[in-house]
Amino acid sequence: MNKIEKIWAGIVIAILALFLSTLAYSITIGYNPPSSGALCLPADLEKFNPGVIEREPGVYEVNILAKQYYFEPFKITLKNPKKIIFRITSIDVIHGFSIVGTNVNVMVFPGYFTIVTWEPPQNDQREFLIICNEYCGTYHSTMYSKLIIER
Ligand code: CUA
Numbered sequence: 001m002n003k004i005e006k007i008w009a010g011i012v013i014a015i016l017a018l019f020l021s022t023l024a025y026s027i028t029i030g031y032n033p034p035s036s037g038a039l040c041l042p043a044d045l046e047k048f049n050p051g052v053i054e055r056e057p058g059v060y061e062v063n064i065l066a067k068q069y070y071f072e073p074f075k076i077t078l079k080n081p082k083k084i085i086f087r088i089t090s091i092d093v094i095h096g097f098s099i100v101g102t103n104v105n106v107m108v109f110p111g112y113f114t115i116v117t118w119e120p121p122q123n124d125q126r127e128f129l130i131i132c133n134e135y136c137g138t139y140h141s142t143m144y145s146k147l148i149i150e151r
Contacts, residue, residue: 038113040089048089058082064145066095066108068137071130071145079150081120088114096133099147107134125151 001009040048050072053061060081065072066088078084088097090110097114098105108114132143 038115040111040113044113045089045091052076052078055085059085061085061087064088064097066090066097066132066143068092069132069139069143071097071132071143073145075146075148077148077150081149082122084118084120086114086116086118088116093136094134095136095143096131098131098133100129100131102128105133120149123151125149 048063048065050063050065052073053063055061058080060078060083062076062078062084064076064086067090086097086104088106088108089112090108092110094110095108096106097108097116099118102118102120104116104118106114106116126149128147128149130145130147132140134140136143
């Protein structure tokens with residue numbers, strides 16, 4: 001092994017060590033994607049009511065059920081939201097939940113609640129398109145819903 005090979009081998013080992021230690025650290029602090037927010041057992045699914053709950057003024061909990069090939073509720077209208085907590089689950093296959101033009105973009109798994117909090121831009125009053133961005137079957141491309149923000 002010549003000197004250059006030793007240097008490159010050292011760089012590769014250092015990068016590998018950095019990646020593995022980052023992974024180990026994220027496991028240690030319990031860092032998970034939002035898709036594994038909480039288990040959704042069959043009993044939870046029976047009690048699950050898709051719809052909007054206003055937890056406090058401007059703070060909404062939005063429960064959404066994803067199934068082939070729609071979201072329930074289809075149209076969500078919120079008045080003056082400061083903070084929106086989405087709780088989403090699927091009753092069949094893996095779906096996506098993406099609010100177009102924002103950084104809300106998560107996977108939705110059957111058996112889990114995907115919990116994601118979003119603070120919409122204040123003074124922004126418009127209709128957002130929500131799409132499924134995980135291929136979930138023949139009519140995947142027709143799976144969408146709407147979020148309307150009123151001020
Ligand atoms: Cu649901 Cu694609």
